[in-house]
Amino acid sequence: MKTMLLETEDLCKYYGSGENLVKAIDHTTMDIQRGEFTAIVGRSGSGKSTLLHMLGALDRPDSGKVRIEGKNVFELKDEELAVFRRRKIGFIFQNYNLIPSLNVWENIVLPMGLDKKKVDQTFVRNLTERIGITDKLKSLPSTLSGGQQQRVAIARALASKPAIILADEPTGNLDSRTELEVISLLKACVNEYGQTLVMITHDETIAQMADRILVIEDGKVVSQ
């Protein structure tokens, strides 16, 4: 039996004012079950990324609520939110966004370090084996290919065993062969570790791999 992990309630986020008012998120209500793989699709500028940022508690909404495991995250103070984020959410960005001064291993264990948690060495080693970057652990990000970098980013998102993985077009910068590999890997891992994946994508094929597709148009969820 699946349980509710994440839900939004009448979520709004507007930018600008008057004629320039952009309704990035407009009264959106939705929910995501634990263990589910959800793809969010929509045109450029439809509000996908803004929604994902709200779900990941990176940005505060103008109104409405985001509940993760039943808790309204925006009731938390910034400091508590940072802690909540690093424990519950893993992010994967389009540009990989690895820290250039740290090697692969350090990039992966950084969220745990920031949380002052002891690194589960066996788990992280298994993870790196699973995604095939064991021989690159001491390399600096700049020496890796795009696909490799994104694998590291995936490992970083998974390593602290968060409940939710939020991925913002994780394959946007990759060629189509690597793209499929990375998504398959991501999906397999999420399944293996029982995590919930929410992914923004442009790609129909990838969207089809999801358990559920949310279509966003002008800041509203138009079909689920």
Place this chain on the structure above:
Amino acid sequence: MNTINRTAFSNLKLNKGRNIMAGIAILLTTLLIFVIPAIGLGTVEIDMAAANKVYPTFHVMYRNVKPDTAEAISHRAEVETAGLRQDPAMIPVPDGTGWMVYMDDTARKLNKTKLEEGNFPKNGNEIAVSNGLLKAMGITAGIGDTIELPYQPVEADGVGYEKKQEFVITGLLPTQKDSDDSGIYSAMVTRDFVEQEQPASVRRYRVMLRVAGAESMTTDEIKDIYKQIALEMGISEADIADNSIYLSANYRDPSLYAGIAGIMLIVILAGIMTIYSLYYITMIYKVQEFGKLKALGATKRQIRQIVFREGMLTSCIAIPLGLIAGSIAASIGYRFLLSAYGTENPLRPVVIELIENHEVTLLKPWIYVMAAAVSLLTVVCALIRPMQIAARISPVEAMRYDGSMKTKKKLRRGCPEMTLFRLTGANLSRNKKRTVMTIVTLSLTGILFMVISTVLSCADPEEIARDSVFDEFQISVNSRTGDKMHPELEWSVLCKNNPLNRDFEKQVMNIPGVEKITKASLLQVELPDLMDGDETWKTGIIGIPEEYADKMQQTVKEGSCTYEELQQGDKILIDENMLSYIPGTKIGDTLRVVIRSGNNLIPKEFEIAAIADMPYGMNHLSFLVLPNSVIHELAGLEMDYYWSVAADQKRLQSVEKELKSLIKTNELLELKSYEDEVAYNEKNTSFLSQLCYVFMIVLGGVGIMNLINTMVNSIYVRRRELGIMQAIGLSEKQLVRMLQLEGIFYTAGTLLLSLGFGNLLGYLVFLYAKKNRMFGILSYHYPAAQTVVLIIVILTIQLLLTYLIMKNFRKQSMIERIRLSEA
């Protein structure tokens, strides 16, 4: 406006913050480049102008010059001007002497002879006299009146019989203040009168002359020239009298120019480094923009020009502001300098007058041009590298450029667990060269500060004073060596009637509060084996009192000798400073001296027993030292020259007052008090230190611009990276901690280098200063207060900066920062 200029101009506006900082750095650099030579050279110039105004301006006077020789001298190329003086007759003034003096126009000008009223005499029996002379002669007369004066013409072998003549007064000479006491008067007469009294065959002139081109010569060069002229014109050494007071007032110290150049070099280097790092770091995040420009078709040259012109536009604003600030600072600096002029300095009122009447321009046009040019050159030097970087960027590379520094490193050993500390460490070690450069740049000012502080803290006024005045007061004989005008003031003459005698001792000891007199003696000797120019070396041997026997033995640095051994009379102790006058002197050498005792010359030989490093209060700047008893024996007289007077601390004031009144009756004695010496040294050091610290503050300002820039840019460049870290769980507290850690690293590095190198260099400079007796430095005093100030200032700036940067950082939301990556 063409595209390049427009782009440069809009960049100027776009990078406002950075350009303001660069502008401040350029402004401060210009200010220093302007102020240092303006004040440095201005001081010299104003001193010289004052000396020119007060003292007669001839360099030398030759005496006993025949009329045709005088004529020949005046035609020589080395001579700028030559004036003639002749004293044809003496006026018998009751209780005094009067001289009839003739001077030609040039001589009057060189001698600064001025009239109170009327004109100088021109023809026949015209005369200019002083009211003092008229009064002394009992005559009441004014300009235009005819008076009868008695006179005795000067003849080859003295003065002749008294004559009388009528003179017409054409002008009034000012009465010298001291002629009332001394009874010496003068009157100006005409050439006609000279010719009437002295036929050309016996007439002898005094020729006063200025050497041509002296402005750019050192004092020694001037002396060489007039000595050579004398030699060639057959003027004997004894007839050369230099205008020493004027020469020494005009003394040019070559090290002053070297010093000014050195300080300016430091300023320029600090300026280049700061401006360079300001522009260099901007390049890092302007890469994309330049890439786009290149993609749009800008050539390398155009890109370079954009960077260059942006820098030049900033300079166009900053340099004039720097010059204005410099003019204000220099003017204030001069006022400050004036207040530092010793009140006892006779030039002080003249200097003040010169400045107030704007007779000396302190802010010279060429200094403005020079400062502007040097500053501009500094900016150009600083811009070369950023220009190259900007021009080298390939469009493709630039588009992909994400602000991270490219390193050649591929691997990093890393750590199994991450902590905030390690994260900070990883970032700092990412570009070690830049991190080190930043710390080195920041430390330069700190090192300089520590070196200056060390020197200043070593110059302890009380210690320096105690070194030269052992007790509360010092009374010494005011003799003069080598003054051809006053041979009676030679010590060898004065000692026969020594003012420091038993009677005087009784008078001093009778002053309530005086506890003890310790007497040191002085013996004039010649060193026949050593030459000082063309003459044998004349110097003095100090006789050390038995009371200082132990003290003296403690100062021995090389060899050994006791006071008792020296009392035997065949060994002598020398001070270290003799080695700098006579290099190669060593223990065991025989030193031949000739003792001048009255008119007798007694040769004597000593073996050098040991070398000592003595305080001034003991050797009184002489380098030959014997016990008092030996001096007494050699001279056959009590040769007391310095009396060190110990007095009750509670009665110092009354003792000083009594001593002063005792000294007043005898102009051959001089009184110096420990307190005066301390005050004098304090004034010197406080002036020096204020000047140094003001300089340091301005230079520190340049350094702070650099620090702000480094910190701001290190955050700015990494803003996306920091956003990502926040997204994956870095809390704001952790972010602040991380920035603080970085700050602490820079602070600690800067302090370590500043204090480490600063103290080391400071100590070396102290050793050098001590060896050369610069600023009177004697012993090492650690600049503790300055160290604390440096630490506090650097820490405060660092904390303040972290705070301000965080405040600014918060203005941008995390999302905005992350979005940068998707732009």
